[in-house]
Amino acid sequence: MTARQDEFERVAIPHSKGLLRVARRIASDTASAEDLVQETLFRAWRNFDQFQSGTNVRAWLFRILFNAFYAQGRRVSAAPIVVSLDAPGRSAEPQSRSGLSLADAAEVTNALGELSAEHRTVLLLAVVEGFTCREMAETLSLPIGTVMSRLSRGRQALRERLASAAPRVWEARAGAGRAEKEVR
Amino acid sequence: MNCNEMTELAPLYISGELESQSAAQFEAHLKGCGACRAEIEAQNGLDARLREALLAEEVDVSRVNRRVRGMIAADATEPIAPQVQRKSRRWVTAPLGIAAALVLLAAGYVLLPGRVARVYADAASDHRVEVVDQQPRRWVSDSAGIKALAEKQGIPGSVPVTLASGYRLERAKICWLDRRSFLHLVYSNGTGEFSLYLRTREGNLLPGAVRGIANGRLLHASSAGSENVSSFETPQLIAVVVTDQTADAAQRFAKAVSAAI
Secondary structure (H helix, E strand, O other): HHHHOOOHHHOOOOHHHHHHHHHHHHHHHHHHHHHHHHHHHHHHHOOHHHOOOOOOOOHHHHHHHHHHHOOOOOOOOOOOOOOOOOOOOOOOOOOOOOOOHHHHHHHHHHHHHHHHHHHHHHHHHHOOOOOOHHHHHHOOOHHHHHHHHHHHHHHHHHHHHOOOOHHHHHHHHHHHHHHHHHHH | OHHHHHHHHHHHHOOOOOOOHHHHHHHHHHHHHHHHHHHHHHHHHHHHHHHHHHHHHOOOOHHHHHHHHHHHHHHHHOOHHHHHHHOHHHHHHOHHHHHHHHHHHHHHHOOOOOOHHHHHHHHHHHHHHHHHOOOOOOOOOOOOHHHHHHOOOOOOOOOOOOOOOOOEEEEEOOOOOOEEEEEEEEEEEEOOEEEEEEEEEOOOOOOOOEEEEEEEEEEEEEEEEEEEEEEEEOEEEEEEEEEOOOOOHHHHHHHHHHHOO
8 A cells, every 4th residue: 555545544534424424415315425425535536646734634525525516417316315224233212322213313304305405515514514614615615604694594494394394303402402502 | 793693693603613702792692682592502402403313324434435445546556647658649639638638637527628539529420420310320230140249349248238227229330439449339218329339448548527436437428519428447348328318318328337247
């Protein structure tokens, strides 16, 4: 293995999970999502010389992912990929590892799938992958103001969908939000 | 800070990006305003819910990582630079060449207008004349005859008769693209037709922007006239797909072919 391969393995490969998690929510099926991540990482490898170590590798990889996705004119999936949470080894009780019931988790992911591609993208990056607004602006080549307004509107839209589709999930959350706040 | 400003700045507050003075003002407002406090709590609660739901999902990257490592290993052992200098230019229109194809690959995946690799230009024109315009040609349409043609061309294995996309092999002939003989196969689903050109690979590097990946193979895309071209290499073969349908259709068809050979 060359030094460049070692470096790529250390710097870029660990991000494949986050890339795939997001790709699965924007691509039309699991195979396309995997193809997209594979393509992203291979493009990154080919351009690895241009990547400056010490800069934000995650933002760079996600930028390649979105460029690849939109350059190919791929359509953002209208519905989310159904991913089984019932992995082997789980307890029979329909409870995900976070303690959220599977039905509730499904309500959340369904609601996310109903959002526009713009809203879904910023929510995935900000909330799930932990991007700052500045990182998203860089990744998506958007002004930061646009990112902020998409994020606000995306949160609003997701809330409205959850409130109408699954009031129970939403009610439970109001309390949890408060609890989390107090911990900080 | 008023409530409107609070709404505007909320994303920066939640992501921890507000600088200290603004953050202090933001929190001061929160203390005195129940509506804004409830709003931020609701947003935090929503985020927590979304995060929990998505992070609970199994994300298995083993297949992707394995494929990427394989592609990288192949790429690393066969460096790009020496290939540019090798005599593999016959596949590309001089003086653009492979170097430029690679630059384009890096620069934005668009082939410059008017610069279409000869093999693709020939394939597009062949498809136009023989398939779209249906100029009279001597085709072979029985399976034994097609098999014999493929063997004569040294194509290993058997050519796919049906493809997952609902297309069936209808007819075949030998044709010449960029002064080389290819097995020209025509697939039809009753309404649309695709041409597939196959030839044994001789270490050539296919030109064209990389537009996708199928079964670990890079899919190259190009267009010439009203035809769209998608091509890929296997260890033994070069495959070029041509259609007068969209570039997406060409790519989908190439993926189906790639899965079958």
